[in-house]
Amino acid sequence: MIKKLIVTSIFYIFMIICYGQSKQHTDTLLAVYYAEMKAVSDDFSKAYYPNRSAIYSLPEREFLKELNSLKQPFIQLANKHYSAFRKPDKKFIPNEMKDIEYFFDTILLNYPYFHENYTGRAIKLSNSTRRKLNKHLKDFNSPELLLSKDFKGYVEAFMRHQSSAEVKKEQYRTSDNKRLDAYLNLVPSYFTNHECRDYWNYHYLHHHLEEFGSKNINSAIKNFLSTCQNPTYTKAIDSLYTESANSYKGHIVEAYKTVDGYTLDLHIFLPDTSHSGKARPTIVYFSGGSWTQGTPEWNFYNCADYEKKGWVAVAVEYRLADRHETTPYEAVKDARSAIRWLRMNAGRYNIDSNRIVASGNSAGGHLVLSTALANEVNESSDNLSFSPVPNLLLVNAGVYDLLWDEGTNWISRALNNKSMVTSISPQHLLRKGLPPLLVIHGTNDQSVAYESAVSFAEQMKQLGNELVFETLEGAPHYIWYDRRFSGRVAGLRKEFLKKHGYEL
Numbered sequence: 026m027i028k029k030l031i032v033t034s035i036f037y038i039f040m041i042i043c044y045g046q047s048k049q050h051t052d053t054l055l056a057v058y059y060a061e062m063k064a065v066s067d068d069f070s071k072a073y074y075p076n077r078s079a080i081y082s083l084p085e086r087e088f089l090k091e092l093n094s095l096k097q098p099f100i101q102l103a104n105k106h107y108s109a110f111r112k113p114d115k116k117f118i119p120n121e122m123k124d125i126e127y128f129f130d131t132i133l134l135n136y137p138y139f140h141e142n143y144t145g146r147a148i149k150l151s152n153s154t155r156r157k158l159n160k161h162l163k164d165f166n167s168p169e170l171l172l173s174k175d176f177k178g179y180v181e182a183f184m185r186h187q188s189s190a191e192v193k194k195e196q197y198r199t200s201d202n203k204r205l206d207a208y209l210n211l212v213p214s215y216f217t218n219h220e221c222r223d224y225w226n227y228h229y230l231h232h233h234l235e236e237f238g239s240k241n242i243n244s245a246i247k248n249f250l251s252t253c254q255n256p257t258y259t260k261a262i263d264s265l266y267t268e269s270a271n272s273y274k275g276h277i278v279e280a281y282k283t284v285d286g287y288t289l290d291l292h293i294f295l296p297d298t299s300h301s302g303k304a305r306p307t308i309v310y311f312s313g314g315s316w317t318q319g320t321p322e323w324n325f326y327n328c329a330d331y332e333k334k335g336w337v338a339v340a341v342e343y344r345l346a347d348r349h350e351t352t353p354y355e356a357v358k359d360a361r362s363a364i365r366w367l368r369m370n371a372g373r374y375n376i377d378s379n380r381i382v383a384s385g386n387s388a389g390g391h392l393v394l395s396t397a398l399a400n401e402v403n404e405s406s407d408n409l410s411f412s413p414v415p416n417l418l419l420v421n422a423g424v425y426d427l428l429w430d431e432g433t434n435w436i437s438r439a440l441n442n443k444s445m446v447t448s449i450s451p452q453h454l455l456r457k458g459l460p461p462l463l464v465i466h467g468t469n470d471q472s473v474a475y476e477s478a479v480s481f482a483e484q485m486k487q488l489g490n491e492l493v494f495e496t497l498e499g500a501p502h503y504i505w506y507d508r509r510f511s512g513r514v515a516g517l518r519k520e521f522l523k524k525h526g527y528e529l
Contacts, residue, residue: 058106065098081139085151088136092129099125124175127161131179134158134186142434166218180225187211192350199286201241203350205233209245219254227258231265237348238320239269241287272322276332277374281366282359282404285349289359291366292321292340294332295374304377306527307337307367309415311360313387316353316436317346337376339367343392353391353427353436357449358404360392361413368411382527383415384518386505387472390423391451394462398454417525418462419518421505424473425481426452432472452477455484461491463521465514467500493521 073080073095080091103121110117133154141147150158161179170176188207197203208229216222226249233242246266253259277295280288296305308331310324321340328338343359344351364381371378385393395402397414407413427433427450437446447453462485466478475496482494495517497510504510522528 054106054109058102058110061102062099065102068098069095077139078143081136082143085136085148085154088140089133089154092132096125096129120173123170124173127173127175127179130158130161131175131182134179134182138186142438145438162215165215166221168218168220168224171221171224184208184211184215184225187215197350201287202233202237202245202348204347205229205237205242205245223253223255223258226253227255227262230262234262234265234269236314236318236320237345238322239266239273240290240342242266269322272325276325276328279366279370282362282406284344284404284406287349289344289362290321290342291363292325292328292342293374294325294328294338294340296332296335296337304371304375304380305335305337306380306382307339307376308382308384309339309341309364309367311341311343311383311385311389311392313385313389314345316356316388316391318348319345319389337374339363353388354402354445354449356388356392357395357399357402360396361399361402362404362407364396364413364415365407365411369408379416380527381415382417382419382522384419384421385423386421387502388424390420391425391427393418393420394423394425394451395449397459398451398456399449400454401448414460416460417522417527418460419521420462420464421514422466422470422473422502423464423478424451426450426477428453429477430474452481452484455481455488455490457488457490459485459488459490461493461521461525463493463495463518465495465497465504465517467497467502467504467510469499470502472502493517 080088083091100122103118103125107118133150137148137150161183164170164176165180188204188211191197191211192203192207197206200206209226212222212225212229216225230242230245230249239246243266246262249262250259253262273292277293279291279293281291282289308328310321310327312319312321312323321342324340328340331338341360341363343363344355346352349355364383367374367376367381368378370376383393383396385391393415397418403409403413424433427436427446429452433446464478464482466473466475468475470478478494482492485492497504497513500510501507504514
């Protein structure tokens, strides 16, 4: 018996040693592979991203050649390592090959959209290319592929294009969550496997709650919670929805406009009675999000902070491309309507109409500027006798020139009259007599070029407007919550407000 135990122990020790050696060998193979893959990926990024407009502007045949050329180094690297991985993990390289295919087919799937964006010419993929991409549809119901980031990226792009057609149907005309409704209606058509269907319903609801909030989606939430078979998903969605819905409590919600069958709200935070007796300064927040996403909820914390200091604080809901299928043109109308509404109702909330501060990050900064500059853009229902121009403007990493770079091409594309874009482009609307303005921008902003901020600031000063332009050396786009710079941003804003008599 003892001899048998000794033999068994030696066997297990041998197996542990072999396993350890095997794992160490596999880890070494992975380290080498990923190091080489990083080099290939870096070369791809240098060749692709700075030249996207030129690549997507090519005719389809030339585009396919260029895309294949960009893909080959990835394929060659995977083939190079195929035999080495075959013994420790025979699925590793085949799965890598699939991911490479999905990554580049996502670029291909987006070709018609970006080709039109960069050239102005609408096209469709050739039949042979469509047949190639349609082969992926069978994978949509493979739960194991949900572990692949590249596969999910492809599905997201596919569903995005499908929903763009779906959302144009009459049934979505009065929905104020158009894109979400389209996604949820399309999911059952493409995902019959319940694990996959549950995942994608969860994905779109989770994204919507984080980027747009919980307004008017209670029926979608109830349907999901009653049909989803994955308790992790249901718990996450229920928690997010409850948190969002609860955040609407404890302050006033006022509809400032009804348009296209739905209402737009102002979330008004009022100080307690100890601050009553005199008209109060008011700060109005416009969220960022590239005019495509965003929610007033993102500014509830800031509003609550100003409320404690005796201010009236307001977070504005405005129309968004990925929620209402609108353009920044409509968002500008909403921003100007919101300021007008506050002046019209100043007496109700003890607002000092001569001390209204507008604040915004990124696209929200663009809206702040547009309230003061876009004089020709007004909602037909607005009372034009009330001014939409705030008394003080605070802009963090804003957007100043809608014609500056390729990132805003979609705006003019979405407008029926392409020239309308200049009517909401601050750089093209500058004049004398604007309110005092604080602009803060980072030199390493990859979303909005620092040079565009400099150009805007220089022209503002040439016109004699009061502007404080603060450069944050090395700062990226999201300066308002980057810990390296957010404190400096807060300090500059406080100094600017104090300078103009707004004590905090």
